[in-house]
Amino acid sequence: MAVPARKTSKAKKxxxxxxxxxxxxxISFDETNGDYRRSHHVSLKGYYKGKQVIKxxxx
Numbered sequence: 001m002a003v004p005a006r007k008t009s010k011a012k013k014x015x016x017x018x019x020x021x022x023x024x025x026x027i028s029f030d031e032t033n034g035d036y037r038r039s040h041h042v043s044l045k046g047y048y049k050g051k052q053v054i055k056x057x058x059x
Contacts, residue, residue: 026039032050037043046054 027036028039029035030037030043030047033043033045033047035043035045037047042048042053046052046056
């Protein structure tokens, strides 16, 4: 079985993880209420796939 000659330092291990990047959230325009929302999420007005799933309380 192969054994490494020296311990890999923390800096070398972190260099291997540099391909992980921050990605922007996917935002789409919702035609039913004219608002922007994230994909696969309920809009701020309570709509999901054109149907109202959450009723907001009136202030």
